[in-house]
Amino acid sequence: MTENETSRAERFASGKAALDAFHDGAGHGVIESLADIAPELGHQIVAWGYGDILSRPELDPRERQLVTLGILTAMGGSEPQLEVHIGASLKVGLTPQQIVEVFLHSSVYCGFPRALNAVAVAKRVFAERGLMPLAGEAPGA
CATH class of the missing domain: 1.20.1290.10 (AhpD-like)
Structure with missing residues (x-):
């Protein structure tokens, strides 16, 4: 894995942990519904939205x-x-x-x-x- 891929994977993993903390099936269903048409959007929702923003401690x-x-x-x-x-x-x-x-x-x-x-x-x-x-x-x- 390259450094960029590792960072991408780490951000997604961090976001997935936050997603799990916030949501039950409905939240995960949104990400799953994007897999066949806009997987990058699903990735960004998890990695950026949840990993970078919603998991901040403030x-x-x-x-x-x-x-x-x-x-x-x-x-x-x-x-x-x-x-x-x-x-x-x-x-x-x-x-x-x-x-x-x-x-x-x-x-x-x-x-x-x-x-x-x-x-x-x-x-x-x-x-x-x-x-x-x-x-x-x-x-x-």
Whole structure:
């Protein structure tokens, strides 16, 4: 192996460890779905996204997922990625109530339509995992 190949392999291995820490099957499924059409994109998501960025020590996994949920909500049109990261958020210890709170908080900055879309994705993920219904305050309380 050349030095460049070793570095590439090491970055991928580091990213794979971070990917495993954040995601269950859904996160891995995204990478696997790219193998036959865009394997380099899958490699970069793992090596750069997870190995170089998400594994940095300055934010813990819970904090990183809070940021990711807020950004994906604000962007809009990222519901498939939001679904994967809601699952990751649960895996790293965020509660369903905390996840919904991110969407409520995001509504102030990015609007109700994007927050509603995010909540709809969360509802689907929570239902699949047996986490519904969530208790909360009644409107007007």
